[in-house]
Every structure is written in structure tokens, then in C-alpha cells.
Amino acid sequence: xxxxxxxxxxxxxxxxxxxTINCSYSVGISxxxxxxxxxxxxxxxxxxxxxxxxxxxxxxxxINIQEKHSSLHITASHPRDSAVYICAVMKTSYDKVxxxxxxxxxxxx
Amino acid sequence: EPEVTQTPSHQVTQMGQEVILxxxxxxxxxxxxxxxxxxxxxxxxxxxxxxxxxxxxxxxxDDQFSVERPDGSNFxxxxxxxxxxxxxxxxCASGGAQLFFGEGSRLTVL
Numbered sequence: 565x566x567x568x569x570x571x572x573x574x575x576x577x578x579x580x581x582x583x584t585i586n587c588s589y590s591v592g593i594s595x596x597x598x599x600x601x602x603x604x605x606x607x608x609x610x611x612x613x614x615x616x617x618x619x620x621x622x623x624x625x626x627i628n629i630q631e632k633h634s635s636l637h638i639t640a641s642h643p644r645d646s647a648v649y650i651c652a653v654m655k656t657s658y659d660k661v662x663x664x665x666x667x668x669x670x671x672x673x
Numbered sequence: 674e675p676e677v678t679q680t681p682s683h684q685v686t687q688m689g690q691e692v693i694l695x696x697x698x699x700x701x702x703x704x705x706x707x708x709x710x711x712x713x714x715x716x717x718x719x720x721x722x723x724x725x726x727x728x729x730x731x732x733x734x735d736d737q738f739s740v741e742r743p744d745g746s747n748f749x750x751x752x753x754x755x756x757x758x759x760x761x762x763x764x765c766a767s768g769g770a771q772l773f774f775g776e777g778s779r780l781t782v783l
Contacts (some may be wrong), residue, residue, distance in 0.1 A: 597772055605762050607716070607774040650716065654772075659707065660729050661772065663716040 567591050570651050576670045583589040583638040585667045587651030590632065598625050598636045599650040607650070610636070625627070642673045675699045679765050679775035686782055689754050694778045696714070696748045705748045706772075708764040709733065709738065717731030722748065755782045 568589045577583050587596070591666055598610045611618050611625040611673050613634065622641075628636040651664040678697045686692050698705050707719040721728040722740055737759075739751045748767075754757055760782045765775040 595771075601775075605710075605779070606776045607764060609748075609772050609774065612771050652716075652772075659765075659783055660721060660731075661708075662718065665715045 565664070567662050568651055568653055570649075570664040571669050572667060573665065574670075576672060577641050579642060579671055579673050581641050581671075583641050583645075583669065583671075585636045585649050585651075585669070587634045587636070587664055588632060589634075589651075589653045589662075589664075591653065591662065592656045593653040594656045595654045596627055596634050597652040597654065597661070598634070599652055601648040601650060603647075610649075615652050617666050620629045638669075643671045675773070677765055677767055677773050679685070679763075679774040679778050681778055682776065686755055686780070688757060688782055692752045692755055692759075692780060694750045694752075694763050694765075694780070695777055696750075696765030696767075697746055698748055700746070701774055702773075704728070704768060705742070706766040707750045708766065709761045710764065710777075711758075711761045711782040716760065719750070719763075752780075755780075757782050764774035 571586045593616045597612050600608045600610050613627040614673050622639045624637040648666040648668050650666045652661050654661050678685050680695045705722040708716050709719050710716045720730040720734045737753050741749050762777045762779050764777045766772045
């Protein structure tokens with residue numbers, strides 16, 4: 565079983581839709597990252613969470629440490645949000661980051 | 674905003690050759706990481722480096738790979754005797770709780 569899982573694997577949405585991507589993990593963590601990878605390959609860190617909720621523009625990330633679950637929400641989705649969204653957890657020692665398989669999002673105009 | 678820089682952006686090499694990928698992490702960061710992403714697959718952890726030594730490495734990081742911080746600023750990944758299956762995007766990151774990624778170095782082994 566993978567230590568970090570994401571759902572859905574692929575997601576197609578109409579512009580303007582509210583989008584939720586889920587991440588669950590099975591290891592002890594110090595932090596959870598939501599990353600965005602565009603078709604060119606570069607990776608950008610969107611959020612780093614250790615508890616609660618963070619908001620940046622149209623993006624909202626939440627984490628429930630007890631349930632070992634995090635969600636990334638995108639409000640009023642736009643075609644430029646099309647990318648792969650990756651959940652990655654940093655183990656408690658900071659030594660290792662385990663990546664989820666990614667969720668490929670396509671937002672259609 | 675501080676950034677992690679990687680060179681080269683793309684390298685093509687013949688199978689069996691040695692390759693060195695370079696990274697300049699953010700200067701006050703303590704942890705440095707190398708990751709790999711084979712085309713179409715998920716990002717995989719290779720190695721972390723702290724206090725001038727390897728902190729943890731994955732099963733992928735075998736004797737073919739080595740990392741160094743030769744001059745206190747650059748952080749290098751050396752791949753000896755490259756194989757076809759080493760073709761991938763290699764990402765460097767620095768930080769600790771907060772991660773900052775480089776743009777990646779694409780390695781193509783022919």
C-alpha cells in the first residue's frame with residue numbers, strides 16, 4: 565500500500581467549478597505539502613500545512629492530523645489551473661519527503 | 674524571492690557516461706534533497722543531505738549515485754555509468770519544513 569494516496573487520479577472540470585482533491589497518508593508527518601506541476605515539469609510549492617487550514621487566493625488547503633487526511637480546494641476554477649497537483653508529506657525527521665501519485669486536473673473553458 | 678537554481682536544464686548523454694547535475698540551494702537552508710521523476714511517473718525521493726552528509730537515501734540511490742556539497746554553496750548529484758533507465762527529470766530542493774524546488778534538470782540517456 566502506498567504511504568500517500570490521492571484521489572481522484574484525473575479530474576476534468578468546467579471553468580468556474582469548485583474542485584476538491586484529496587490526500588490521505590499513513591505515516592507520521594511533520595508537514596504536508598501541496599505542490600503544483602505544470603506540463604513543462606517545474607514544481608511549485610502551493611502550501612505547507614502542519615495543522616488547520618490555509619488560503620491563498622482561490623486555493624484553500626486543509627489538514628486533519630487525526631484522520632491523516634488533507635484536501636486542496638480550488639474555487640472558481642480557471643483553465644490556467646490545469647496542472648498536476650501533488651500531495652507530499654514530510655516525515656517527522658525532515659529527512660524524507662514522500663510524494664503522492666498526483667492528480668491531473670484539466671479545466672475546460 | 675529566493676530560489677533554487679539547477680544546471681543544466683537539459684543534458685543528453687551516452688549510456689555508460691558519468692553525469693553531474695548541479696544545484697544552488699537557498700543559502701540559509703539546512704536540508705537539501707534530490708528527487709527524480711521518470712516521464713509519466715510520480716516524483717520519487719532519492720536522497721536528503723544535512724550537515725554535510727547524507728541524512729537518508731532511498732533504495733533507488735545505490736552505488737551508482739553520489740552527492741556532494743563541494744564548496745558550501747553548490748549541491749551536486751553524480752550519476753556514474755548512466756543507464757537508459759536513468760533518463761528522467763531530476764529535481765533539487767532545499768529547506769526543511771518548507772520546501773523550495775529548482776526547475777529541474779532533464780537527463781536523457783541514449
